[in-house]
Amino acid sequence: MQKFPMTLEGEKALRDELQRLKSVERPTVIQAIADAREHGDLKENAEYHAAREQQGFIEGRIQEIEGKLSNCQVIDIKTIPRTGKVLFGVTVTIINVDTDEEVEYKIVGDDEADIKANRISVSSPIARALIGKEEGDTVVVKIPSGSVEYEIDQVKHL
Template structure:
């Protein structure tokens, strides 16, 4: 498996989720399985089946989180020195050339992307168009509605 880029914040969120899964959800589902077992016949016990299914999901998610964290390349945007270029972890102010609206995005890993928080995935079309560009450059983004142009106003490493 190749390395997975994560910001320090994203890695912290994954660690917190892993801790929650191991210390809260795993013990809770084990208790639910024990409770359902005490009800007798397991062949017709819907509670038992649901608890076993939930346990499978939790164990799968724990394995996935451990794998991602062990393969993570954690990048602290505040320590970057990219001479103003758009790189992973950078916070970028953009202006839509057509509508003159401004937006701010941070380029983050796939697991931490959340457009509502202004965090876009490194593998998204807009990130791919921005990488390597500098303030004043215009990035052409292939969007579902056609090509959109964004002028890069500022690049910050915070």
């Protein structure tokens, strides 16, 4: 089975969410179902059906997180020698050669990616183009409207 890369922070966030779902959310929804059952006829009990639906979402998310955690390969960037190369888990600053626009991205696992927080997936086109390159290198990223050329300005092992 294929393992998927994940940062230490990503694993901790998933474990925290799993713990919250199991210790807070699940007991709350079980209590809501029990309370709704006390109201009588379940066929026309909207509270009961809403609580059961919520329970389904929670159980589904628990299974999803457990599956992700069982198939992940946690990579601690601090244990990787600093080579100046772009690797999984590093933060890289790139400059658009045409517009001189500078942007900083952290390369993370698929489940941790959040473009608003400048975290991109290791399988994204930009990350794939950057992996293995060094500071000062120029890379070309293919996008739907053509291609964009970036210069790698800085690689940080945080």
